[in-house]
Amino acid sequence: MQRSRIFGSIGVVWFCLTLAAIAYATRLGLFLAPVDALQGNVFRIFFYHVPHSMLSLLFPYVNFIASLCYLYWRRRDPLKALNADAVAIASAEVTVVYASICLWTGMLWGRVEWGIWWTWDPRLTSMLLLWLLYVSYLMLRKLSSTGQTHTLAAVLSVFAAIDVPIVYMSIQWWRTQHPAPVFFSSDPNAGVDKSMYPAWFWNLGAWAMWGIFLVVFRYALERRRQASEQDAALQAIEASLEMAQ
């Protein structure tokens, strides 16, 4: 059996399991988890908001490591560098998707609970900055026409990763309007009731599985695109050599 077929089969099985996990996690979050004593049903927004927020701070590190690998390999081993570059763009796009959802669902919750769509709170502002950094990373890759685009993007990605710990620590370092973290909080009054744990962990696991699926699928697409471009370049060289003869 061809290796690509085995990977394709694993991908299909992973995709189906992920959809089942998302369906179950959504059912837990929407219908089975108890109603929050203070916020009521609007609290159920957090079952989607928090996993997307946490994952939008993890995928930038995949992008960061892949970019460092690209910078290291770009002269030493160009084929490995192409692999690393494909991982970098895949993880950057998934970061933008997850960060967009984090901002959007946070705004919808804020409008209900705070009465406003947006406030220049340190957590919200640093998250918006993170989103802008990765959007600019993707725009640089899309629009730049220099031969050094991939190197410039990798350097930008290294700087963008600096914002991730700032986003994470912003609610510890500064007094913010944003709620305290649900997990890993030093505040004994923070957190949620244990009866909500299944909904939290199922949603976190399901959306992590979905994110991994997206990164791998996008990586495979980028590798296919790179191979297609290489093939077209080789054909062009061969055609020019035939014309010269």
Next chain:
Amino acid sequence: MFGSSMAARHLLYVYLSVWFIQGGYCAWVAWHWFHTRNPQPPVVADSATRDDI
């Protein structure tokens, strides 16, 4: 089940928009996957060996 208040509407918007954004991105990747030519046989780095394929 959750009523028709702003809280209920926003809860609905969150769940629907997440599926829409995630599904839309996955569909975008899938569309490009099926519209990007898969070179057969696989590309080799050295064009000198291409004649051997």
